[in-house]
Amino acid sequence: MTHKSFALFTTLVVALCSQAAEQTVVIGENAVVAEPDQVHFSKYEDSATIQVLKGPEPLPSKAIKSVRAVIGKSDYSHHFNIKKSSSGPATITLSPKEGTAQSGTFTLVISTKQGDALVAIDMPLDQIPGTLDDKAKKEGKTVEELKAEMGLSHEGKRETTTVRMPKTQYVGSLFSLQMPTIPGRDFTWKFDDQVVLQGVDKNWLKIVIEKAGEHRIDMEMRENGAVITTWSGVLTAINYPDMRLQVRQGNSLPLRGARGYTSYQWTVDGKNSGDEMDFKHTFKEPGEHTVQCVSRGPISGDPGEFFVQTWKVTVKARA
Numbered sequence: 371m372t373h374k375s376f377a378l379f380t381t382l383v384v385a386l387c388s389q390a391a392e393q394t395v396v397i398g399e400n401a402v403v404a405e406p407d408q409v410h411f412s413k414y415e416d417s418a419t420i421q422v423l424k425g426p427e428p429l430p431s432k433a434i435k436s437v438r439a440v441i442g443k444s445d446y447s448h449h450f451n452i453k454k455s456s457s458g459p460a461t462i463t464l465s466p467k468e469g470t471a472q473s474g475t476f477t478l479v480i481s482t483k484q485g486d487a488l489v490a491i492d493m494p495l496d497q498i499p500g501t502l503d504d505k506a507k508k509e510g511k512t513v514e515e516l517k518a519e520m521g522l523s524h525e526g527k528r529e530t531t532t533v534r535m536p537k538t539q540y541v542g543s544l545f546s547l548q549m550p551t552i553p554g555r556d557f558t559w560k561f562d563d564q565v566v567l568q569g570v571d572k573n574w575l576k577i578v579i580e581k582a583g584e585h586r587i588d589m590e591m592r593e594n595g596a597v598i599t600t601w602s603g604v605l606t607a608i609n610y611p612d613m614r615l616q617v618r619q620g621n622s623l624p625l626r627g628a629r630g631y632t633s634y635q636w637t638v639d640g641k642n643s644g645d646e647m648d649f650k651h652t653f654k655e656p657g658e659h660t661v662q663c664v665s666r667g668p669i670s671g672d673p674g675e676f677f678v679q680t681w682k683v684t685v686k687a688r689a
Contacts, residue, residue, distance in 0.1 A: 401424070401425060401485075401564075401565055401566045401567060401568065402422070402423070402424050402429070402482055402484050402485040402486065402487045402568075403422075403423050403424075403487050403565040403568060404420050404421065404422055404423075404462075404478075404480060404487040404488065404489045405420065405421045405423055406418070406420065406489070407487075407488065407489055407490065407558065407565065407568075408489065408490045408491075408492065409464065409478075409489060409490070409491055409492070410492045410493075410494075411465070411466050411471075411491070411492070411493040411494075411495065412494060412495060412496050412497040413466075413495065413497040414465070414466050414468040414471065414495075415465075416465060416466065417451075417463060417464065417465035418463070418464050418465070419461055419462070419463050419464075420461060420462040420463075420464060420478070420480070420489055421459065421460070421461055422434065422459075422460035422461065422462065422480055422482060422487055423487075424484055428459035428460060429459070429460040429482055429484065430458070430459065430460060431454065431455040431456055431457050431458060431459065431460045431461075433460055433482045433483050433484065434454055434455075434460050434462075434480065434481070434482055435481045435482060435483060436479075436481045437452050437454060437462055437478065437479070437480050437481070438452075438478075438479050438481075439452070439476045439477070439478050439479075439491065440476065440477050440479055441474065441475075441476055441477070441594045441595055442554055442593075442594050443554065446474075446476055448467070448470055449466065449467055449470055449471045449472060449476070449493075450464055450465065450466060450467055450471065450491075451463075451464070451465045451466070451467050452464055460482070462478070462480060464478065464489075464491075466493060466495065471493065471495065472493075472495075473493060473494050473495045473496075474493055474595070475490070475491065475492055475493070475594065475595030475596050476491040476493065476595045477489070477490060477491065477556055477592065477594075477595050478490075478491055479570075485569070486568070486569050486570075487568060488556055488558065488568050488569060488570075490556075490592060490595060490597075491595065492595075529591075529598050529599040530599065531549065531589075531599050531600075531601045533547070533601060533603055535603050535604070535605060536605075537606070538606050538607070538608045539579055539605055539606065539607050539608070540579070540607070540608060540609070540610060541579050541580070541581060541582050541607050541608065541609050541610075541678060542578065542579065542675055542676040542677050542678055543578070543579060543675060544576060544577070544578055544579075544671070544672045544674070544675055545575075545576070545577045545578070545579055545605060546574070546575070546576050547574070547575045547587070547589075548573060548574040548575075549573045549574075549589065549591065549601075550573070551571070551573045551591065553571060554570060554571070554593070555570070555571065555573070555591055555592060555593050555598065556568075556569070556570055556572075556591070556592040556593075557569065557570075557571070557572040557573055557589065557590070557591055557592075558589070558590045558592075559572070559575045559587070559588070559589050560586075560587070560588040560589075561577060561585060561586075561587055562585055562586055563586065563588075573591075575587075575589075576672070578672065578674040578675055578676070579605075579607045581607065582607050582608055582609050583606075583607060584604050584605070584606050584607075585604065585605045585606075585607060586602065586603075586604055586605075587602065587603050587604070587605055588600070588601070588602045589601045589602075609678060609680070610677075610678060610679070610680070612680045612681065612682045613679070613680065613681045613682070614681070614682050614683075614684070615681055615682070615683050615684070616683070616684045616685075616686060617653060617683060617684075617685055617686070618685075618686055618688065618689075619653060619654070619655070619656045619685050619686060619687050619688050620652060620653075620654070620688060621652065621653075622650050622651070622652050623650065623651050623652070623653070623661075623683065624648070624649070624650050625648075625649045625650070625651075625661065625663070625681065626647060626648050626649070627646075627647045627648075627649070627663045627665045627679065628663075628665045628677045628679060629647075630668055630669045630670065631647075631665035631666060631667055631668055631669065631676075631677065632666070632667035632668075632669065633645070633665070633666045633667045634646060634647050634649075634663055634664070634665050634666075635663070635664045635666075636649050636661070636662070636663050637661070637662050638651055638659065638660070638661050639659055639660055640660070647665075649661075649663065653683070653685040655685065656685045656686055656687040657684075657685055658682065658683070658684055658685075659682075659683045659684075659685060660680065660681070660682060660683070661680070661681040661683055662678065662679065662680045662681070663678070663679045664676055664677070664678050665677045665678075665679070
């Protein structure tokens with residue numbers, strides 16, 4: 371038998387459209403991320419150096435395919451000086467381009483062979499005398515109205531997200547959370563403060579839970595560079611209950627792994643002891659012992675799921 375994935379139901383206060391499923395996230399391995407993932411420019415002299423990582427490791431410079439600054443689907447790269455590293459670890463040096471840079475919020479899209487990394491650019495240029503004032507006067511608006519339109523004010527467009535979390539989630543099962551959205555929005559997902567999924571229309575998070583305990587999940591949704599909504603929650607992961615058995619010293623104990631998987635790993639008191647579905651062990655010493663079987667490669671369901679069975683065995687001395 372394979373254990374079932376636990377789906378998470380979500381409710382969004384605003385009415386939005388759902389997107390297609392994305393691939394399962396393997397924490398710390400598949401996510402291509404930028405560090406930092408947010409930059410702020412108040413004057414032309416400001417600059418930022420951005421590292422491009424896959425999990426904890428930097429990507430090589432040759433992995434970068436393209437870099438562009440966008441608002442939605444429109445390219446605004448001409449507003450910036452963008453310099454890619456030519457060797458060594460992949461980095462991007464970014465600064466406003468004097469003469470063409472305009473105030474606003476943008477998204478820097480760093481495309482690599484392994485996927486895209488996104489950086490939110492907040493560029494008010496508010497330390498350049500008259501920049502926002504002049505623009506507001508020309509458009510017949512107040513500075514605060516202009517800031518709201520540009521995503522520089524908390525009074526801009528915001529939406530509210532309500533999520534109903536499960537009470538618990540079993541270790542080895544698939545956690546799935548889909549946020550309704552509209553096309554073209556940027557998502558950043560964090561699991562235990564680590565970015566695990568990021569990109570345009572990446573509204574469906576899927577993670578196989580690796581260990582028990584409380585796990586923090588954070589989501590940020592952006593539109594045209596401006597934050598539309600954020601959400602945070604705590605997921606409590608638990609192990610399946612232990613099974614208890616008794617056996618006489620010197621007698622063989624037969625056990626069987628879960629059906630519906632393609633590989634098995636047995637341990638007795640932490641030591642590797644077998645790799646077949648059916649398992650036998652003879653305890654030579656009386657006392658308390660732990661037998662565990664980790665079943666992987668489910669025939670159906672998500673390929674990353676696994677199932678852990680644990681037996682607490684009391685071995686009684688020979689009569």
